[in-house]
Amino acid sequence: MPRNxxxxxxxxxxxxxxxxxxxxxLEDANSGxxxxxxxxxxxxxxxxxxxxxxxxxxxxxxxxxxxRSLTKDVSHARLADGRPxxxxxxxxxxxxxxTENNLKKKEAWLSRQLADFAVQTQRDSRSSEHKPGYIETxxxxxxxxxxxxxxxxxxSYREPDPAPFNVELEWEIKSFDISQLPIxxxxxxxxxxxxxxxxxxxxxxxxxxxxxxxxxxxSLGKKIEGAGP
Numbered sequence: 309m310p311r312n313x314x315x316x317x318x319x320x321x322x323x324x325x326x327x328x329x330x331x332x333x334l335e336d337a338n339s340g341x342x343x344x345x346x347x348x349x350x351x352x353x354x355x356x357x358x359x360x361x362x363x364x365x366x367x368x369x370x371x372x373x374x375x376r377s378l379t380k381d382v383s384h385a386r387l388a389d390g391r392p393x394x395x396x397x398x399x400x401x402x403x404x405x406x407t408e409n410n411l412k413k414k415e416a417w418l419s420r421q422l423a424d425f426a427v428q429t430q431r432d433s434r435s436s437e438h439k440p441g442y443i444e445t446x447x448x449x450x451x452x453x454x455x456x457x458x459x460x461x462x463x464s465y466r467e468p469d470p471a472p473f474n475v476e477l478e479w480e481i482k483s484f485d486i487s488q489l490p491i492x493x494x495x496x497x498x499x500x501x502x503x504x505x506x507x508x509x510x511x512x513x514x515x516x517x518x519x520x521x522x523x524x525x526x527s528l529g530k531k532i533e534g535a536g537p
Contacts (some may be wrong), residue, residue: 340387345382348374369532423477430472 335342351371359365378398387394516524
């Protein structure tokens with residue numbers, strides 16, 4: 309089954325790999341396994357669409373066991389045949405990862421320092437008073453040198469107000485305490501996957517039919533061995 313591998317597919321001039329040849333080799337090496345797959349799929353097509361007796365149910369059970377066993381065989385073959393490519397990809401990933409991680413760590417440190425400085429300049433800018441300062445100036449002294457008369461007037465010079473450093477800042481989550489979170493306000497932002505994960509953990513711990521708004525259904529477990537009809 310040839311694949312479309314254009315520029316956006318990530319082709320590299322460094323390692324040229326003939327993907328079509330790989331597929332032909334896999335098909336030839338796993339011909340016996342593919343034959344079993346086609347046969348078991350044919351057997352499934354011959355079963356009734358609705359189970360009406362225990363004898364038919366037993367056929368379903370036996371075939372499901374065969375499906376699960378064959379699926380494991382296919383998975384093992386995939387891992388075995390793909391291991392050279394997996395190990396090669398691992399070498400490439402590890403080779404680049406060290407450099408990438410060093411860059412990311414240092415960039416994160418630089419960004420943190422710059423963000424802290426920019427935030428501080430914003431605080432300084434907001435807290436600075438935009439009012440002129442005043443000083444008292446004596447205009448007469450006694451024989452002892454003490455001021456007799458003084459006037460209050462604006463300072464002739466003041467240090468200019470600090471301006472914030474011009475860099476884009478954005479908010480991010482540093483940490484959270486789940487016991488303090490207003491969960492209802494976050495309702496619309498939970499993904500289906502995250503909700504299902506939470507419901508699955510609740511189901512495993514508390515059993516079904518404990519939460520409103522959830523429909524439960526029973527399905528086959530991992531172990532389906534049993535006595536015949």
